Amino acid sequence: MTGRILTNIVAAAGIVGLALTYGASAQAQEFGSPELIAAAKAEGKLVFYTANFAEVEQQVIKAFNKRFPEIKVEMVRAPGGQLITRVKTEAAAGKLIADVVDHSDRALMQPMADMFQDYAPPNAADYNPDAQIAPQLWPRATLVWSIAYNTELVKNPPKTWMDLTKPEYNKLTGQVIAPSGGTTWTRVMFERQVLGEDYWAKQAATRPVLYPSGAPMSDSLVRGEIAMGPLLYNAIYPKQKDGAPIQIFFPPEGAPVNPYATGIPKTAAHPNAAKLFLNWCLSKEGQTFMIKELGNLTSLKVPPAFPEGFDPKVVKVWFPKFDDYVKLHTAWVAEWNKTYGYAQ
Amino acid sequence: MDGLASRRGEVMRSASEGGRGRVGASLWVSLLLAILGFLVVYPILMLLLGALTDTNPVVDGIQLSHLSVTNFLTVLANPNVAEALANTLIACGGGTLIAVAVGLLFSWIVVRTNTPFKAVIAAASILPLFAPPLVAGVAWAILGSPKTGLINTVFKWAGLDWRVDFYSMWGLVFVFGIYYAPYVYMFTSSALRNMDPSLEEAAEISGASAFATLFTVTFPLIMPAIVSGMLLSFIVMLGIYGIPAVLGAPTNLSVLTTYIFKLTNWSPPLYNTAAAVAIILMVVTGLLVFLQHKVLSGRSYTTVAGKAFRPRSLDLGRWRWFTFGLGIVYLLIVVVLPSLALIVAAFRKFMFIRDVSSLFDARQYSLMHFQSIFDNPLTMRSIYNSVEVGIITAVVGGALAFAIGYTIHRTQVTGRRWIDVISTLPVAIPGLVVGVAYLWAWIGVPGGLYGTIWILALAFIARFMPDTVKSLSTSFLQIHRELEEAAWVCGKGVLGTIRTIVLPLARPGVMASMTLLFVLAIRELGSSLFLYTSNTMVMSVLLLDYYEGGNLGKTAAFSLVQTVLLGVLIGGANYLSRGAAQGSVARTG
Secondary structure, rough: OOHHHHHHHHHHHHHHHHHHHHHHHHHHHHOOHHHHHHHHHHOEEEEEEEEOOOOHHHHHHHHHHHHHOOOOEEEEEEOHHHHHHHHHHHHOOOOOOOOEEEEOOOHHHHHHHHHOOOOOOOOOOOOOOOHHHHHOEEEEEEEEEEEEEEEOOOOOOOOOOHHHOOOOHHOOEEOOOOHOOHHHHHHHHHHHHHHOOOOHHHOOOOOOOOEOHHHHHHHHHHHHHOEEEEEHHHHHHHHHHHHOOOOOOOOOEEEEEEEEEEOOOOOOOHHHHHHHHHHHHHHHHHHHHHHHHOEEOOOOOOOOOOOOOOOOOOOEEEEEOHHHHHHOOHHHHHHHHHHHHHOO | OOHHHHHHHHHHHHHHHHHHHHHHHHHHHHHHHHHHHOOOOHHHOOOOOOOOOOOOOOOOOOOHHOOOOOHHHHHHHHHHHHHHHHHHHHHHHHHHHHHHHHHHHHHHHHEOOOOOOOOHHHHHHHHHOOHHHHHHHHHHHHHHHHOOHHHHHHHHHHOOOOOOOOOOHHHHHHHHHHHHHHHHHHHHHHHHHHOOOOOHHHHHHHHHHHHHHHEEEEEEOOOHHHHHHHHHHHHHHHOOHHHHHHHHHHHOOOOOOHHHHHHOOOOOOOOHHHHHHHHHHHHHHHHHHHHHHHHHHOOOOOOOOOOOOOOOOOOOOOHHHHHHHHHHHHHHHHHHHHHHHHHHHHHHOOOOOHHHHHOOOOOHHHOHHHHHHHHOOHHHHHHHHHHHHHHHHHHHHHHHHHHHHHHHOOOOOOOHHHHHHHHHHHOOOOOOHHHHHHHHHHHOOOOOOOHHHHHHHHHHOOOOOOOHHHHHHHHHHHHHHHHHHHHOOOOOOHHHHHHHHHHHHHHHHHHHHHHHHHHHHHHHHHHHHHOOOHHHOHHHHHHHHHHHOHHHHHHHHHHHHHHHHHHHHHHHHHHHHHHHHHHHHHHHH
C-alpha cells in the first residue's frame, strides 16, 4: 500500500517535473531555438559595444544573466562620437571586437548597415517598422523625453514644454546640448517642429545651464545646481526610484522618442551568443524589464507595459521623421548652437 | 658634461674597444631609434596626417593626395578655437603664477627655515601630485559650486555674506595653481638644498636684511630651477582635462583640452578638427619646451661645488609659527577640504544639501555607492588591469628610459642628440588626441597588439618617456665619471660597468622614476580612452564613466578607492626604494 502511494507520488512528481521542464523550454523558445541556445552557451560570451550609460546597461546584462547565466557579456561603453570612430577604425583594420553594436544615433549607423549581418528576432513581426532604419538594425532600446524638477527647490512647477520658457524660471533650467547625440537631436527637432520655430529662442532667453549629456545634468538636478529641465526619462527615473527629491512628468504637447539602432557585425566572433542576447533584449521579457526598471519605452506595436507616470491615453509620443532626422541635422544643430550661445 | 675627464674616458674606451665597439654602438643607436620611431614618430605622423586631411587614415587608407592645409586653416579661423586658446593661456598663466608663489614659498619654508613640523609641510607640498585631475575637479565642484557648494553652505550657516564661485576662470586658476605647485616645489627645493650658503652669508655680512638677501641673492641664484618648475607646471596644465572639464562645463568655459574632447564626443565626431586643434596645443607646448632648454642650457649650476656644506637654516623666531600656520592652511586646502568633500559625496545618498544641519544628518549617509561600485564586475577588473598596466609600464618604461638616459648622458655615440630630441617630443602632445593617434598607428600592427593590455602600456611608455628620462637623468648626472672610468681601467666592458657601477648607484633614482611612471600610468585618462577594450578597462576610464554617467556619489566613492589604492602602492614602493637606497649606500659606503 505504502509502496503504491510512493509510486504515485513519484509519478506525479515526474509529471509535474516534466511539465515544468516543458514550460521552461517553451519560454526559452521565445528567445531562440534550442540549437541557438546550445550554440550560444558553447560560445560562452559576447562583446557588447554601447553608447548608452554603462550603469544602465549593467542592469540589463544582469537581468539577461538571470535567464542565461552561462553567457558572459563584456561591455565597452563610449559616448556616441567616440564609439562610431572606434567601430569604424576597428572594422577597417579587420579587428572589430564587437559582437553587438548598440547606438543612439541612427543617422550615424545607417551608412554602416552593410557591416552588419542579417538578423531578426523571433518576434520581429511585433515591432513597429517605422522604428527601423535598416533590416539588420533593431530598436533594442527606445528612450523617451520627460521634464523633471527638484521638489525641494520648485514650489510652482512647470506643467508643459512651453512653461520652460517662462521668465520666472530664469537661470533655473538646464539643457543638454544639441550636438551631444541622437536622442538630444530628436528632442531639439521636436521643439522646433512641434512647439514652434521660436521655441529655442524663447527657451534660450531664460539662460539655461548647458550640459554635455543627460547624465551629468540629472546629477546636477538632484544636487540642486539646476531646478528643472528636459531629461531622458531613463536618466532621471533611477534616481527618483532611489529616493532623490525629484518629480518627473510627460508634458501634454508630446514626448519625443528615440529608438536605438542595434545590430550584429558580420565579423562577430560570438554570433550565436550575440543573437541570443539581442533576442532576449527585444523579447517581451527584455522590453518589459527595460520599461519597468530603467524607464524606457518600447518600439513594440503593443507595449507590454508603460513607465510610471506614463498614461498612453494622455501622452502623445512623437517619433522624428527619419528623412528630416538625417537631412536637417547639420544646419539645425548649428542654429541651435548659435541660439543657445554654445561654442562649437 | 663634456669635460676633459669625459673625453679622456671616451678616448680610452674607444682605443680599447676599437672597430667592434663602433659597430656595436651604431647598432645600439639604430635599435633605440627604431623603438622611438615606432613609439613616438609614427603616431605623430598619423596625427599630422589626420590634421592635414579630412580622412581617418585607417578607414580611408593613407591618402597623401588629400593633403591640404584647409582643415588647419578652418580651425585657425574658428573664433571658438581662438576663445579656447585665450582661455587656456589665461588659466594656465594665472595658475602658474599661483603655483610659483606657493611652490617657492614652501620650498623656502621647508629647506631654509626652522619652521616646526617641516616634514608635514614637505609631504603636503607633494601630495596634490597624486590626485587625478578629474578627482580634484569633482572635489572642488562639490566645495565651490556657486549654488550648492559646501563652502557657500557653511558661509550661509555662519551668517556671512560671502560667496565663492569656482565655476569660473578664477576658480580654474586657483585650482590649477594649488594642484600644480608641487612641480615648482620639487625643482626649487632641490636647488635650495644644493646651494652653497656662503653667498647668502656674504650678503648678510655686507649688511643686507634677510628679506633683501632672499630676493637679491637666493632667488636669483636658483632662477633656472624656478623657470624650469614654472615652465613644466605651465606645460602640464596645458594638457589637463579633468579640472577644466568639471569646473568649466557649467559656464561653458572651454580650454583647448576640453574643446578637443568635445570635438571627439559630438555626433558626428570631428577628429580631424581635433587633431588640428591638438597641433596648436603642440606648437604652444613645443615653444615652451624650447624656451626651457634655452634657459637651462645657457647656465650652469656653479653653486653646487665639490665642497661639503649644510644648507643654512634661518631662525625665524616667533615668525616660525606663522610659516607653520601657512603650511597648515595649505594642507587644509589641498588635502583636507577636498578629501572631506569626496568623503561626504561618497557616503551620502544624495548630494542635495539644504543647510549645514542636513550635512550632519546621519540618516542621509550609507554605503550604497560603495556597494554599487563593487557590485559592478568592471570595478575589480579595472583595478586589476590598472595595476598590471602600471607595473608593465613602470618596468619596461623604466628600462627603456634607463637605456635612453644612459646613451644620452654617458656616451658620445653619434645619433644621441636625435634620441634626446625624439624622446622629448611626447611632452608636447595632449593625451586625448595622442590616444586616437596611437589607435590609428598601432591597430594594424600584426600579432594582435590591439585589445591587449600591452597597447595601453606602450602608449603610456611613449607618452611619459620625457618625464621618466628627465627624472632619471638627474641620477646619471650625480654619478661621477671617475667611477665608470675606474671600472673600464679594470677591464670591465660597457655592460659590466653598467651592471656593477651605474645601476647600483642609480638605483634609488631608477626606483623613483619607476614609481613616478607607475603613478602616471594609473592616472592617465586621455590616451586610454581609445585603446581600452572590454577586457582591458582601466580605473581612469571607469572613473570617467561614473562621472559621465552622472553619479557624483559613485564617482566620489571610486575616487576614494583609487586614492587609497595609490596611497598604499606608493607607500609600498617608497618603502622598497628607501630600502634600495639604503642598500646602495651600504655597498658604496
